[in-house]
Each structure stands twice: as structure tokens, then as C-alpha cells.
Amino acid sequence: MEASVEELKSSYHSNPIFEFFNQDEFDQFLKMTDIIIYNPDQIIFETNQEPNGLYVLVEGKVKVTQTKEEGKAPRVLAELEAPTVLGEMALLEKRNRTSTATACVRTTALLLGKERFIDALHKNELMAFKLSHNLGKILTNKIVAMNKHMMEMKQSFKEFSNFKNSLFSDWNF
């Protein structure tokens, strides 16, 4: 097993996806996942790809990009560094991937397939419910951050619009 996964066994509590997990539940989670190692610049998943599951980044760094118009350079949405999760929406809905994730450096990830997760839920596994709770919390934090960003953008638009109006009225010298 990869050294970074071994390290994760002793420090999994610091990863928000494992909040409230005990050692048995974490071991159960590990058994359900595949360990994948990506080389620098290797694509983890691509836009429009069918979702295969949730990635738990154990080691490394991943760049998430989106291409709005064909032929234009992709826009960097985020740069995620381990320990964190990636592609969590795949566990909750059927929509194809909306962005592309590429490893920036050598990266180790644990992939939890959607079927395995649903299966655990059907079996009333407490670990799966804890995972659902933690996913909800991660998404909530993302929504809060997005709202804050939207408010800042709105403020910036308003500021610019006021500036533009004043330039051609009050400050037209």
C-alpha cells in the first residue's frame, strides 16, 4: 500500500470527509475504495465524462479547469491540495462531469465508486450515513463560499456601474 495511504490511516480525522468516523468505519471505507496514483499532468476526469465516484485526495495537488468556449484556453476554477475531496457531486446525482481535473504533481487518490456507496446506504451502514453527512457539510461550505464570492462580484459590478454613471454626470468636467 502507498505510504501516503498508510499515513492517512493515522491522520484521517483531519480530512473533513471523515468527520465522526471511527477506526473501524475508516477501515471499512478503505476496503470500498481503489487507490489510484496519477503522474503530473495526468487527467483524473474530464468535462462531460460520466461520473464514476468520489475522489479523496491523499497526497498531491489537482487543478480543476473549465472550458467555456471551444478553442479558448481553459479557466482554472480551483487548485486543490491534499487532504481534500474531489468530484463529490458524482455520488449524489447522475449529471456528467462539469469540469476537468488534472494532477499538478504526483497525486494519490482513493476512488469511492457510486455503486459501492449506494450499496452501503441500502445496507444501512452507519459509515455511509456519516459520509453523506460530511458530503452535505462540504457542499454547504462550498455554497457559503460561493455566496460570498457572488456578493463580492455584485458589489464590484455595482461599484463599476455607479462609477460609470457618475463619470458622465457629476464628474463630467
Added chain:
Amino acid sequence: MGILDQTLYYFNTAADTMDLGQHIKKMMADPYRVIQVQIPVEDDNGEINVYTGYRVQHNKGRGPMKGGLRYHPTVDAEHSASLGSLMTWKTALLDIPFGGAKGGINCDPTKMSEKEVEKVTRKFISSIHENIGPYKDIPAPDVNTNGQVMAWIMDEYSKINGFSPAVVTGKPIDLHGSEGREAATGRGIVNVCETLLQDRNLDVLNTKFVIQGFGNVGSHCANILHEMGAKVIAISDVSGGIHCPEGLDIPTLSAYTRFGGLLKDYEGYDYVSNEDLLLLDCDILIPAALGRTIHKDNASHLRCKMVVEGANSPVTPEADEILDKRGIAVAPDILANAGGVTVSYFEWTQNIQQFKWSEEDINMRLKLRMRKACQTVGKVAKKYNVPLRTAAFIVAIGRVGKATVLSGL
């Protein structure tokens, strides 16, 4: 507050009056481009000296960037950025179609031979020639640079780009320079004084002037005022000053100082120190020497009715506040000493037109621009109930903002 922070302080005061948000403030205050180059040159003794050259291009919203090149050991990027922003506001205030820039080299030309200064200049221009040009960025003389340095710049740039007199201003008259350039700053100050007096229904003839500094700016200013029949009652140079309530014989004093005479040694008038000169009873005080001469400790003791800033930053922000409370109007440097950059613009215009204007024509055009800028500042000051300095920045920020928005962000 340091001299470098003053421009930003005045900018922020005006921006707050205009209720500008943080994003707009940042967009307007930060420089467009900062250029730093290494200038290794061999001196006359065969030793290698490595200097650093800077050009900070602050804003190009209103046109090619414009500003001086100074040669001084204290030149650095931060210094150049602050002074470059001042050029942006100055050109906008005078409605000159230029942006702002500043730069220089951290060398000490007082300890260098002419040949070494030429070498450093040519090397600097060969390093930055892609970023300057008649329609990009047009340098001009500043501290320790002169018409000769500008002539070398023109020659070095023209070697690479073909005949380009408009790449630089402040050139010697015999090499595509402009008539009236030498006296321009002093003449512009007089134009501002005239307009301020007219706005207050006063007359230059019945006005008493005190001028600190009798170098290029102060002496031209004094001579023009004297020619107009005004009473210049005190002047000073680095050695000290002289005072006569009935008025000084300025042409004689100019001839005296031109041949190296120090004012403190001139007989026939009362001696006054540079500090006491500022406190003389007069109508208009023109500090045209160094920065920060009027500060919080002497601002309460000034006995003038108006201050017209001939030098850059002669009044500190603390003193500015005291003078405002005392009802003493301060015509700010970005307005009062903008005659130089205005005639630089005329030089550039003549160069690109390949046509020479007469001195009368230049002086007339300068007067119109200075008067118009001064009147606009006066109106804005009344409208917003702010000091002339804040009003000047409001006008300038408004004009740069409009050009930026119209060009598209």
C-alpha cells in the same frame, strides 16, 4: 507621512469625496507597468559599474505616457511609481492627451564624466526602447538630466527606430526643442496666480509676491511677474534670501545670480533666512525650491493670503489642513507647476507635425490651458466645498476614469 505617500494620500482624499469603491481605487492607483533593467557600463578608468534603470508607466488611459527621467542614487521603483502617478493626474488636469510615467537611473551624475553619463543614457535607452516611443511613452528632463541627455536619448532611439524627435521632450531648441520650454513652469505659475486673483477680483499689479527658490522655476516666475508690473518683495536661493517691501529689482538680481552670485551676499536689501521668508506678510507665497518646506510647525505662522506650489510637494498634508482651516487657499503642484509638461506637450505636437511654433504662440496656448484648468478646479472646489488640491484630483480622476471606461476595461 513620507513624500512618496503624499500622492496616494491626496488621491485617496479625492477618491473618498467621489465615493469610489476599493476596486476602482485600485484600478486607478496601481501602475500599468514597472520596468527595471540592469545597466552595466565601463567607466573612464576601465572599471565596470552596474546601475539599475527604472521606468514606471502608471496610466495610459488618456494617451502615450509622459514623465521625467531622473539620475539620482535614490531612484527606485517605488519612487518612480509615486511620481508617475502624479504625472497621470497632472496631464489629465491640464487636459493634455497623455498618461503618466516616471523613471530614471540610480547613478550620481555629479560624480561622473559627461562621457560616462552619455554611456549610461544610451545603454538605458537601448534596454527600454521597445517600451518607449512617440506614441508609447515620452520621457523628459528631471533631476540631474537636461537637454543634452534628452538629445542622446533621441539619437539612441532614432538609431533603432529611424528619425524620432517626438520620443522625448525637453530637447535643446537647436535639436527639435520648443521655444518657451525653459520658462514654461515659471510662466505657468504666473498664469495660475493671475487666474486666482481674477477670480477674487484682484489685480496682479496690486499684489505682493514672495518667492522661495531662484532657480529655473523661481527666477522665470519672478522675471515674468516683474515684467507685468507686479511687486516681488522677497526671493531666496540656497544661501538665504533678500527682502524689500517696495519690491525687488528682479532683472538686476537675475543677472547677479546668473554669474554665480549668492543672494545672501547681495547688498542693498534686507537679508532674510529661507525659514523667515515663508513667514513674510504678502498676498501670494510661491514655494519654488524644495519639497516639505511648509509643514505643521510653520503653517500656523504664514502671513500670506494664498500659496501657489511652484515646487513639487512643498506643503505637507498636515500643513495643508492647517492652511485650509485658516482660509489660505493652496494652488496645488499638479496645477501650479504643470506649465512644464504642457509645453512638453507642445514640443511633442510640433515634432510630430514637423512644424515650429513661435514663442508668442506657445505662451498664448499655455496661458489658455493653465487658465482653463485653474478655472475648472475653482468651480469644482466650490461645487464640492473642498480645497483646490482635492478639487484638482477630482477633475483628474474623473478624466482618467472616463477615458478608461470609454476604451473598455
